[in-house]
Amino acid sequence: MRLAHQFAIENDLVRGDMVEATEFPYLVERYSVQGVPRTVINESSAIEGALPEAMFVEQVLAAVGGRD
Amino acid sequence: MALLRDRDRRKIQADLAQLEGPVKLVTFTQELACQFCRENDQLMRELSELSDKISVEVYNFQLDKEQVARYQVDKIPATIVEGARDYGIRFYGVPMGYEFMSLLGAIRDASRGTTTLTPETKAALAGIKTPVHLQVLVTPT
Numbered sequence: 001m002r003l004a005h006q007f008a009i010e011n012d013l014v015r016g017d018m019v020e021a022t023e024f025p026y027l028v029e030r031y032s033v034q035g036v037p038r039t040v041i042n043e044s045s046a047i048e049g050a051l052p053e054a055m056f057v058e059q060v061l062a063a064v065g066g067r068d
Numbered sequence: 069m070a071l072l073r074d075r076d077r078r079k080i081q082a083d084l085a086q087l088e089g090p091v092k093l094v095t096f097t098q099e100l101a102c103q104f105c106r107e108n109d110q111l112m113r114e115l116s117e118l119s120d121k122i123s124v125e126v127y128n129f130q131l132d133k134e135q136v137a138r139y140q141v142d143k144i145p146a147t148i149v150e151g152a153r154d155y156g157i158r159f160y161g162v163p164m165g166y167e168f169m170s171l172l173g174a175i176r177d178a179s180r181g182t183t184t185l186t187p188e189t190k191a192a193l194a195g196i197k198t199p200v201h202l203q204v205l206v207t208p209t
Binding site for chain 1: 103104140143145149155156157158159160161162163167170173174177178181182183184185186188189190192193194195196197198199200201202203204205206207208
């Protein structure tokens with residue numbers, strides 16, 4: 001969870017939400033959550049599990065096409 | 069009944085003594101039909117009692133439409149961890165258990181306005197030119 005919030009601090013275009021899954025079951029269904037953590041990126045793709053920092057940023061960039 | 073135990077309060081207080089700038093915990097709540105709102109507000113209030121750098125602002129999700137729009141909040145309980153500005157840090161649901169550590173970490177980072185990410189990660193993030201919304205679904209333990 002920490003990484004998403006840290007990304008938000010580093011770039012104003014990034015928003016990071018912690019979503020407590022048991023309190024929002026409709027989101028568990030909408031995002032087909034089968035395990036946690038699951039990081040949903042712009043409603044369009046997702047990262048499964050907790051990744052190390054370098055891999056996490058790489059997958060986020062790949063998902064939003066932000067790589068140079 | 070307090071949510072934070074005495075022993076934990078002392079530890080958290082020592083941790084929060086390191087804060088640099090002020091942090092505002094903005095919560096959105098409502099009286100009815102929100103099972104966890106009261107608990108969330110209480111947790112944030114208890115936290116704010118442990119550091120004079122932390123303040124709490126409580127808004128009503130139904131009535132305070134202007135603030136709901138300003139903070140782009142779409143569900144409750146919601147908590148925004150705001151430092152010198154709103155960085156886009158949100159907690160939906162009560163951050164207890166392991167996520168309580170995430171809350172403390174977010175407070176620490178927002179207070180400084182900087183992170184401990186590596187220079188490589190920071191450089192990569194600087195390359196993001198379009199809005200990115202990360203929703204991390206977690207469970208309490």
